[in-house]
Amino acid sequence: MEDIQTKLIDLAKKAQEKSYSPYSKFAVGAALITQDGSIFTGCNVENISYGLTSCGERNTIFKMISEKGPNAKIKALALSTKADIPCSPCGACRQVILEFSTPETLVFFKGKSGYVSYAVKDLLPGAFTEFEAVGHDGSSTTIQSGI
Ligand code: THU
Numbered sequence: 001m002e003d004i005q006t007k008l009i010d011l012a013k014k015a016q017e018k019s020y021s022p023y024s025k026f027a028v029g030a031a032l033i034t035q036d037g038s039i040f041t042g043c044n045v046e047n048i049s050y051g052l053t054s055c056g057e058r059n060t061i062f063k064m065i066s067e068k069g070p071n072a073k074i075k076a077l078a079l080s081t082k083a084d085i086p087c088s089p090c091g092a093c094r095q096v097i098l099e100f101s102t103p104e105t106l107v108f109f110k111g112k113s114g115y116v117s118y119a120v121k122d123l124l125p126g127a128f129t130e131f132e133a134v135g136h137d138g139s140s141t142t143i144q145s146g147i
Pocket residue numbers: 021024026028043044045046053054055056057088089090093
């Protein structure tokens with residue numbers, strides 16, 4: 001897995017060069033490998049209406065699903081920043097990563113003292129993965145995320 005980590009961090013660094021981040025000036029790149037060996041990269045894309053900004057991790061995952069279809073799963077995902085300063089995935093991205101992960105999926109990012117590797121379940125303990133949808137007729141259906 002160390003080879004994959006090095007390769008994904010390298011690809012994330014290349015992807016961050018494409019970042020559109022004129023407002024925060026904080027370029028983020030991401031790269032992932034799917035369970036069947038495909039690679040996808042992406043970057044953050046900001047907007048003058050700040051809340052419309054889309055993070056590097058999510059853009060990369062949405063590329064993966066758009067290209068490979070709904071059953072694609074992430075084997076590992078890395079993120080990097082322009083200044084190579086510590087940056088962990090935001091909460092929203094953690095939830096999206098989880099949606100397309102397996103119990104083995106790993107996430108690599110720079111912590112305070114170098115790159116760290118996390119299992120997705122440890123990035124989002126107590127994650128929202130299931131709810132009861134109650135219909136108008138009172139019927140109840142359990143909705144679960146793909147993991
Ligand atoms: N950003 C990401 O792309 N991923 C994260 O996990 C954290 C934040 C971006 C969003 C915004 O363009 C910039 O970093 C500053 O928040």
